[in-house]
Amino acid sequence: MKKAVFTGAALILACASSVGAQERQAVPGQDVAIYNLAGHVEVVAGSGSDVVVKVTRGGADASRLRIETGDIGRESTLRVVYPDDRVIYPDMGRGSNTTVRVRDDGTFNDSDSRGRGNRVEVRGSGSGLEAWADLVIEVPKGKSVKVYVAAGKAEARGVSSDLRLDTGSGSVQASDIEGSLTVDTGSGSVTVRGVRGDLSVDTGSGSVELRDVTGETALIDTGSGGVRGGGVHASSLKVDTGSGSIELDELSVPDVVLDTGSGSVDIVLLTDVERLDIDTGSGGVTVRAPENLGAQVELETGSGSFDLGFAVQTRSVRRDYLRGTIGDGKGRIHVDTGSGGIRIIRN
Numbered sequence: 001m002k003k004a005v006f007t008g009a010a011l012i013l014a015c016a017s018s019v020g021a022q023e024r025q026a027v028p029g030q031d032v033a034i035y036n037l038a039g040h041v042e043v044v045a046g047s048g049s050d051v052v053v054k055v056t057r058g059g060a061d062a063s064r065l066r067i068e069t070g071d072i073g074r075e076s077t078l079r080v081v082y083p084d085d086r087v088i089y090p091d092m093g094r095g096s097n098t099t100v101r102v103r104d105d106g107t108f109n110d111s112d113s114r115g116r117g118n119r120v121e122v123r124g125s126g127s128g129l130e131a132w133a134d135l136v137i138e139v140p141k142g143k144s145v146k147v148y149v150a151a152g153k154a155e156a157r158g159v160s161s162d163l164r165l166d167t168g169s170g171s172v173q174a175s176d177i178e179g180s181l182t183v184d185t186g187s188g189s190v191t192v193r194g195v196r197g198d199l200s201v202d203t204g205s206g207s208v209e210l211r212d213v214t215g216e217t218a219l220i221d222t223g224s225g226g227v228r229g230g231g232v233h234a235s236s237l238k239v240d241t242g243s244g245s246i247e248l249d250e251l252s253v254p255d256v257v258l259d260t261g262s263g264s265v266d267i268v269l270l271t272d273v274e275r276l277d278i279d280t281g282s283g284g285v286t287v288r289a290p291e292n293l294g295a296q297v298e299l300e301t302g303s304g305s306f307d308l309g310f311a312v313q314t315r316s317v318r319r320d321y322l323r324g325t326i327g328d329g330k331g332r333i334h335v336d337t338g339s340g341g342i343r344i345i346r347n
Contacts, residue, residue: 023057025069026050029076032139033146035107036080037100038089038122038132041149043156043163046138051145053078054138059088059131068106075146079106080135085120086128089151096124098169098186100150109148109166122151122168139163153188156181162197171206180215189225207244218253226263245283264340268347269293276333284340287333288347294327302338309345 027034028050034041039058046052057065066081082102092098102108103117121128132152139145139161146164147154153170156163160178171188174181180197183190189206192199198215201208207225210218213232220227220239227239230249237253239246241260249268257277258265264283269276272292278285284304299306299322306322314324326333326344335342 021056023055023067025053025055025067025078027053027069027076027078029071031075031144033072033075033077033107033148034079034135034137035077035148036133036135036152037082037102037108037120037150038087038092039080039134039149039152040091041135041137041147041152041154041165043137043139043145043147043154043159043165045158045160046140048140051076051140051143052138054136055080056134056136057131058134059129061129061131062133064129065131065133072105072107077107080133081106082120082129082131084129085118086126087120087122087132088124088126088128088130089122089132090124090130091132092122092124092151092169094125096151096169098122098151100168107148108150109168120150192229230268270347273331273333275331276335278335278337280337280340282339283337284342285335285337286343286345287335288345290347292327293331293344294329295325295331295333296329297326297333297344298323298335299333299342299344300336301340301342304337304339304341307341307343307345309343 032051064083068079068081099121100108101117102120139159141160143161145161148166150168154165154167154172156174158176162179164182165172167185169187172183172185173191175193178196181195182200184202186204187206190201190203190208192210193212195213199213199218201220203222205224208220208222208227210229211231216235218232218234218237223242226244227241228247233252236255238257243262245263246258246260246265250270252270254274259279262282265278265280265285268288301320310326312324312326316323
């Protein structure tokens, strides 16, 4: 009897230590993909030649998770495999849930065509496999790393590699990234600070904040949520939001396209533009521009007035329409708002 009690206690201690312990896995290769259905992810700078993933399991059923590695296609992968079609992750919050298609090898959300996979639901409460894995991913310089998380926050900082952060539900923060950065989240806010490379952000719902971005292109797309920040130095900037205001300052971008279904637009240009195209279904537009602004201007508003702080050689003027030339006329500015005034004024 005493032996049986001792053995049971030993098993409990073994399970407890495995849940709290941090497991270390090296993932060799230039192109790396990490898959994890639930948990918090941190991506940080690493040393050596391999990406290193430190895994900390959590939850009552944490011991049932499997950590698998190996090449899939051209990528070296690490996959946290969940042996159930319903996963409970309390950090999501009671009543929250997200659904993904997961293949037998533990991959999901990537863009190839290896099959749809099995439907897996991740919930904040209820019955199911209560398990998650928090990851710290150490990335050496010059790698290409993709991180897929169905539910959980993702953070990246101080990384000098091309990086993709893909979450089904959860906020994303990235700072001090040297390399291209792609962020895709179904729902959750996105904060980006300090990127030296091309930037692409896509969120189904959630605000986007960006600051200090230098690269060729910056693309921001959100189904609902405002976009704000500034300090963008790029060849082109495109922002598209289904609903939400756009507020951006310190823009050094010759090609700017801004589109919002509903919401105001307020931007500050540090340099002249080759093209500025702004379209809002409802909301006022304010453009603050440098004194050397030069463009062919076309402004349209369903209801609202024009306020121009530059001399304009007008060719056509109506209550709701203005066409003319500012300065040397070399650029092109088109602003269209369903309702709201249009202001183009000096910095």
